[in-house]
Amino acid sequence: MxxxxxxxxxxxxxxxxxxxxxxxxxxxxxxxxxxxxxxxxxxxxxxxxxxxxxxxxxxxxxxxxxxxxxxxxxxxxxxxxxxxxxxxxxxxxxxxxxxxxxxxxxxxxxxxxxxxxxxxxxxxxxxxxxxxxxxxxxxxxxxxGVYVRSPHIPYPEQVEFVHKQHFLAGWFGNQRPLTSNEINFLFNNLQRNVLGMGMLTGFSQVTNSAKVSKYFTRGAEIAKHHCAVFSKFLDESNILTPMSSDNLPTSSKQAPFSDKLMMYHTAGVQAAGIGFYGMSLATSPRRDLAASYTRLMAEAGEYTEDGANIMIENGWMEQPPTAPNRKDLARG
Missing domain, CATH: 1.20.1260.10 (Ferritin, core subunit, four-helix bundle)
Known part of the structure; x- marks a missing residue:
C-alpha cells in the first residue's frame, strides 16, 4: 500500500x-x-x-x-x-x-x-x-556604491564576562554601550523602516481612496518614528549610521498596483517587521531596549489591525485554509 x-x-x-x-x-x-x-x-x-x-x-x-x-x-x-x-x-x-x-x-x-x-x-x-x-x-x-554596511566597532582585546547586573540596566544612570547583537538588530530594523517609509509614501500618492491614502501616510509616519527611535539608541552610543538617500518615490500619481495588492503588501511588511522586533527583543538584554521594542510592536500591531479592517470592508482579504467550526457542525 x-x-x-x-x-x-x-x-x-x-x-x-x-x-x-x-x-x-x-x-x-x-x-x-x-x-x-x-x-x-x-x-x-x-x-x-x-x-x-x-x-x-x-x-x-x-x-x-x-x-x-x-x-x-x-x-x-x-x-x-x-x-x-x-x-x-x-x-x-x-x-x-x-x-x-x-x-x-x-x-x-x-x-x-x-x-x-x-x-x-x-x-x-x-x-x-x-x-x-x-x-x-x-x-x-x-x-x-549604494550598499549600506552596518556600523563598525573596535575588536575586543580579550574575552570578557559579565559580572554586574548593570549590564541589564538602561533606564537610569550611566548606560553601558550597546553590544554588537543590539547594534545589528537596531541597524537592520532601521534599514527596513527606511525602505518601508519609501514604499508607503509611494503607495499613499497613487491610491484613489482617501481612506487608504491616509492609512499609507500614517504607516510612513510610523516608520519614520521607528527610525528615530533606533537612531537615538545608536547615537547615544556614538554609533554612526550611514543611510541611503534614494529610497523616496518619484512624483508620479498613477497607480501601478491595485489597492488590494498595496494593502496586502503593507500587511506583509508589518507582519515581518513585528517578527523581527520579537527577535530583537529576545537578544537585547538592556531593559530600555526591551521596553522600546515592546512598545513599537504594539504600535505596529495596532496599525496592522486597522489595515485588516480596511481590507475586510473592501473584500480584499483572502481567507487562509481554516479548521472547521465544530460547534456549528454540531448544531446541524
Missing part, C-alpha cells in the same frame, strides 16, 4: 502563504521591469521574476494534485504596467535585497514545518534561490 497522507495544517499554511507572496512578487517585479533604467538591476529583476513565476506554477500543481482550491493571490488585474515610474532603481535594489532576506526567513520557517518530501524539496530549493538572489543583489549594490 502506498502511504500518501494529506497535507498537514502546517503545510497548508506555508504553501498558501508562499502562493500569496510569490504571486505578489510576480506582479510587483513585472511593473519594475517596465520602469527600470539600469541594465544590471534589470537582470536581477528578470531573475527574481523567473523564480516567482516558477514558484507559482509549482504551487498550483501541488494544490491541483490535492484537489485543493488554488488561492486567488494576485494576478495581472492587480498591476498596471503602463503606469509611470514610481520608484527609483536604487529603491528596486533595496526592495530585492529585502525580498531575498525575507525569503531566507520565511522559507527557513516553512521547511521545518513540512513533512512530505516533495514539499521539503520545494522549500529547500526556495531557500537556495533566496540565498542566490540575496548574494547577487548584494554584489551589485556594493559595485554601485
Amino acid at each position: 502506498t502511504h500518501h497522507p494529506k497535507l498537514t495544517s502546517s503545510e497548508l499554511a506555508v504553501l498558501w502563504g508562499a502562493y500569496q507572496n510569490s504571486s505578489l512578487i510576480v506582479c510587483t517585479v513585472s511593473y519594475f521591469l517596465k520602469t527600470v533604467e539600469d541594465e544590471e538591476v534589470r537582470s536581477l529583476l528578470k531573475y527574481t521574476s523567473g523564480l516567482a513565476i516558477e514558484h507559482v506554477e509549482i504551487l498550483k500543481e501541488i494544490f491541483k494534485e490535492e484537489n485543493h482550491p488554488i488561492p486567488m493571490g494576485f494576478t495581472e488585474q492587480d498591476v498596471n504596467l503602463n503606469a509611470d515610474r514610481l520608484f527609483t532603481d536604487t529603491f528596486m535594489l533595496f526592495y530585492l535585497s529585502n525580498v531575498g532576506s525575507m525569503g531566507l526567513n520565511s522559507y527557513g520557517i516553512s521547511l521545518p514545518s513540512s513533512s512530505r518530501k516533495v514539499i521539503r524539496d520545494y522549500f529547500s530549493k526556495c531557500l537556495s534561490s533566496a540565498i542566490e538572489l540575496y548574494n547577487r543583489v548584494t554584489d551589485v549594490m556594493q559595485e554601485k
Whole structure:
C-alpha cells in the first residue's frame, strides 16, 4: 500500500502563504521591469521574476494534485504596467535585497514545518534561490556604491564576562554601550523602516481612496518614528549610521498596483517587521531596549489591525485554509 497522507495544517499554511507572496512578487517585479533604467538591476529583476513565476506554477500543481482550491493571490488585474515610474532603481535594489532576506526567513520557517518530501524539496530549493538572489543583489549594490554596511566597532582585546547586573540596566544612570547583537538588530530594523517609509509614501500618492491614502501616510509616519527611535539608541552610543538617500518615490500619481495588492503588501511588511522586533527583543538584554521594542510592536500591531479592517470592508482579504467550526457542525 502506498502511504500518501494529506497535507498537514502546517503545510497548508506555508504553501498558501508562499502562493500569496510569490504571486505578489510576480506582479510587483513585472511593473519594475517596465520602469527600470539600469541594465544590471534589470537582470536581477528578470531573475527574481523567473523564480516567482516558477514558484507559482509549482504551487498550483501541488494544490491541483490535492484537489485543493488554488488561492486567488494576485494576478495581472492587480498591476498596471503602463503606469509611470514610481520608484527609483536604487529603491528596486533595496526592495530585492529585502525580498531575498525575507525569503531566507520565511522559507527557513516553512521547511521545518513540512513533512512530505516533495514539499521539503520545494522549500529547500526556495531557500537556495533566496540565498542566490540575496548574494547577487548584494554584489551589485556594493559595485554601485549604494550598499549600506552596518556600523563598525573596535575588536575586543580579550574575552570578557559579565559580572554586574548593570549590564541589564538602561533606564537610569550611566548606560553601558550597546553590544554588537543590539547594534545589528537596531541597524537592520532601521534599514527596513527606511525602505518601508519609501514604499508607503509611494503607495499613499497613487491610491484613489482617501481612506487608504491616509492609512499609507500614517504607516510612513510610523516608520519614520521607528527610525528615530533606533537612531537615538545608536547615537547615544556614538554609533554612526550611514543611510541611503534614494529610497523616496518619484512624483508620479498613477497607480501601478491595485489597492488590494498595496494593502496586502503593507500587511506583509508589518507582519515581518513585528517578527523581527520579537527577535530583537529576545537578544537585547538592556531593559530600555526591551521596553522600546515592546512598545513599537504594539504600535505596529495596532496599525496592522486597522489595515485588516480596511481590507475586510473592501473584500480584499483572502481567507487562509481554516479548521472547521465544530460547534456549528454540531448544531446541524
